[in-house]
Amino acid sequence: PDEQARRQAVARHAQLTKPAGSLGRLEELGVWIASCQGACPPRPFTRPRVVVFAGDHGVAAEGVSAYPSEVTGQMVANFLTGGAAVNVAATNAGATVRVVDIAVAGDTPELIATHKIRRGSGAVNREDALTEAETAAAVAAGRAIADEEIDGGADLLIAGDMGIGNTTPASVLIAALTDTEPVAVVGRGTGIDDAGWMRKTVAIRDALRRARPVAGDPLALLRVAGGADLAAISGFLAQAAVRRTPVLLDGLIVGAAALIAEELAPGARRWWVAAHRSAEPAHTLVLDQLDLNPLLDLGMRLGEGSGALAALPLLTLATRVLTEMATFEEAGVTSTEPV
Amino acid sequence: PDEQARRQAVARHAQLTKPAGSLGRLEELGVWIASCQGACPPRPFTRPRVVVFAGDHGVAAEGVSAYPSEVTGQMVANFLTGGAAVNVAATNAGATVRVVDIAVAGDTPELIATHKIRRGSGAVNREDALTEAETAAAVAAGRAIADEEIDGGADLLIAGDMGIGNTTPASVLIAALTDTEPVAVVGRGTGIDDAGWMRKTVAIRDALRRARPVAGDPLALLRVAGGADLAAISGFLAQAAVRRTPVLLDGLIVGAAALIAEELAPGARRWWVAAHRSAEPAHTLVLDQLDLNPLLDLGMRLGEGSGALAALPLLTLATRVLTEMATFEEAGVTSTEPV
Numbered sequence: 060p061d062e063q064a065r066r067q068a069v070a071r072h073a074q075l076t077k078p079a080g081s082l083g084r085l086e087e088l089g090v091w092i093a094s095c096q097g098a099c100p101p102r103p104f105t106r107p108r109v110v111v112f113a114g115d116h117g118v119a120a121e122g123v124s125a126y127p128s129e130v131t132g133q134m135v136a137n138f139l140t141g142g143a144a145v146n147v148a149a150t151n152a153g154a155t156v157r158v159v160d161i162a163v164a165g166d167t168p169e170l171i172a173t174h175k176i177r178r179g180s181g182a183v184n185r186e187d188a189l190t191e192a193e194t195a196a197a198v199a200a201g202r203a204i205a206d207e208e209i210d211g212g213a214d215l216l217i218a219g220d221m222g223i224g225n226t227t228p229a230s231v232l233i234a235a236l237t238d239t240e241p242v243a244v245v246g247r248g249t250g251i252d253d254a255g256w257m258r259k260t261v262a263i264r265d266a267l268r269r270a271r272p273v274a275g276d277p278l279a280l281l282r283v284a285g286g287a288d289l290a291a292i293s294g295f296l297a298q299a300a301v302r303r304t305p306v307l308l309d310g311l312i313v314g315a316a317a318l319i320a321e322e323l324a325p326g327a328r329r330w331w332v333a334a335h336r337s338a339e340p341a342h343t344l345v346l347d348q349l350d351l352n353p354l355l356d357l358g359m360r361l362g363e364g365s366g367a368l369a370a371l372p373l374l375t376l377a378t379r380v381l382t383e384m385a386t387f388e389e390a391g392v393t394s395t396e397p398v
Numbered sequence: 399p400d401e402q403a404r405r406q407a408v409a410r411h412a413q414l415t416k417p418a419g420s421l422g423r424l425e426e427l428g429v430w431i432a433s434c435q436g437a438c439p440p441r442p443f444t445r446p447r448v449v450v451f452a453g454d455h456g457v458a459a460e461g462v463s464a465y466p467s468e469v470t471g472q473m474v475a476n477f478l479t480g481g482a483a484v485n486v487a488a489t490n491a492g493a494t495v496r497v498v499d500i501a502v503a504g505d506t507p508e509l510i511a512t513h514k515i516r517r518g519s520g521a522v523n524r525e526d527a528l529t530e531a532e533t534a535a536a537v538a539a540g541r542a543i544a545d546e547e548i549d550g551g552a553d554l555l556i557a558g559d560m561g562i563g564n565t566t567p568a569s570v571l572i573a574a575l576t577d578t579e580p581v582a583v584v585g586r587g588t589g590i591d592d593a594g595w596m597r598k599t600v601a602i603r604d605a606l607r608r609a610r611p612v613a614g615d616p617l618a619l620l621r622v623a624g625g626a627d628l629a630a631i632s633g634f635l636a637q638a639a640v641r642r643t644p645v646l647l648d649g650l651i652v653g654a655a656a657l658i659a660e661e662l663a664p665g666a667r668r669w670w671v672a673a674h675r676s677a678e679p680a681h682t683l684v685l686d687q688l689d690l691n692p693l694l695d696l697g698m699r700l701g702e703g704s705g706a707l708a709a710l711p712l713l714t715l716a717t718r719v720l721t722e723m724a725t726f727e728e729a730g731v732t733s734t735e736p737v
Contacts, residue, residue, distance in 0.1 A: 078588035083697030142724025358422030372711035385481025
């Protein structure tokens with residue numbers, strides 16, 4: 060992000076018809092957007108864009124989710140017909156949605172399967188999620204998708220996720236990268252019962268035993284204990300930073316990929332804002348590790364990008380404040396600041 | 399709020415294509431809106447409406463604000479020409495703004511002065527803010543404004559405030575109603591320096607000495623230590639509840655009036671949601687007293703209704719989730735719930 064635009068935005072905030080600093084975090088957000096765009100006042104977002112990365116996980120067969128894997132493909136269809144939470148939240152926030160099949164177990168329409176890596180990732184509690192070639196291809200797919208969107212005019216990116224069982228590998232990645240014990244990262248996911256929680260804890264423990272030796276190598280970690288969707292989101296987030304495009308981060312799954320992306324492209328996190336704090340316990344580890352302060356804390360745990368979309372109107376507002384509000388001078392209001 | 403619609407909304411949430419409870423607080427919000435409307439699914443808001451209550455305060459002459467009283471009238475003009483934060487935030491959230499002059503010290507356009515009670519309220523550190531007749535008239539004005547708006551189609555109400563010095567009487571009301579020591583309610587308001595903070599603390603201490611004896615009588619409290627704008631907002635909030643219309647509460651000033659309104663119309667708080675936690679310390683006392691859990695905590699302290707408008711898109715989203723999302727059955731998605 061650009062330092063000159065940042066300073067200009069700070070100065071502009073002091074001239075707008077409000078007490079200095081009185082919009083709190085919204086002022087910081089506006090300054091960040093100006094610095095990302097290298098322009099003050101910033102330009103209102105014209106094409107905020109959500110990409111939902113769908114993929115299945117072999118570990119779902121261990122009974123770590125409240126839902127069967129077939130739901131992943133069913134939900135992809137629901138995204139395409141506009142009935143899911145991500146669709147409603149995107150419409151509400153003025154964003155549009157793209158769904159990509161990275162590793163759904165079944166078939167999906169050809170239109171969304173052009174970046175498909177494989178049918179489901181491996182069961183990370185007992186086998187590698189991906190081959191080395193698949194890992195590289197999945198990260199490259201995420202990068203390519205970011206390029207496609209940015210070349211298509213997207214000026215704010217959101218990654219979303221869909222995949223039964225995906226909180227298990229995501230929690231493993233987070234535990235490995237933050238050196239955390241298994242039991243501290245296990246959440247209820249889609250809403251598992253106590254027996255499911257115990258199965259999930261065992262699966263995470265076993266996967267983490269496989270993951271720890273490669274925790275220092277982000278690509279190896281994705282291969283051993285991640286998945287194609289997580290790899291693609293990592294590439295997407297890293298490339299967005301390379302392309303100097305701001306990203307609003309969603310919850311647990313995107314957070315796990317963000318930890319990887321920060322390894323792939325150090326400093327990428329300066330292009331990100333955390334939209335919310337998920338109810339999943341491991342997500343707080345991500346926020347702490349990346350030193351990100353979330354905008355919302357509403358106990359959400361859906362994924363799909365829904366948490367990011369709930370917060371998007373705050374970014375829109377923060378931008379419009381800098382763009383549309385009158386200055387003390389314009390409005391003829393007595394200022395306490397030097398004009 | 400309606401119990402049957404509440405139960406229907408809870409049941410509908412379990413049928414929508416997402417894990418039960420996964421939208422966290424947004425689900426609770428949607429249930430609340432359905433119960434306020436007595437309808438499930440709830441109707442999307444068609445006319446969310448902000449009313450900004452403007453009024454001056456004699457105590458401003460004591461040097462308790464970073465700005466002179468003339469700014470109140472200047473900001474009213476800024477509201478009317480659309481350059482203030484409330485205008486930008488309303489546009490961003492799909493709401494419209496009305497400004498009413500309740501007690502501005504100077505003249506304002508006739509169009510907005512039809513409910514004007516007097517020119518500035520008394521300096522509460524040494525005299526009553528209002529006469530008994532003025533207090534009654536101000537509360538009645540707030541009730542009449544709520545009626546006008548609801549009769550005009552408003553289906554969600556927001557009260558905002560504008561008035562140099564208004565955090566002083568508001569903090570006094572809150573201290574009196576929550577039995578709190580002066581120093582614990584003193585905030586920086588528009589951004590006073592340390593000398594101003596000391597003057598404000600003395601003014602609040604003196605006003606509180608006058609207020610405590612009448613703390614059990616809400617109308618007497620408004621008369622002795624409140625102000626016409628605070629009285630009008632109290633009447634507005636009480637009448638909204640009488641008219642079964644949901645309200646999104648802003649920060650400190652509206653919070654002080656909300657404490658009074660809950661006295662005037664016990665149970666009114668069930669028609670309110672707290673939009674945010676203000677940076678003003680006394681606002682947390684309000685939230686605790688009314689047992690309201692704010693949606694946002696962004697360090698905002700501007701007033702005008704800006705905090706409520708920052709949160710409004712969350713209410714809109716919560717409503718649309720119940721209205722627009724597909725059910726498991728409609729989308730053909732395998733459910734864990736009994737259909």
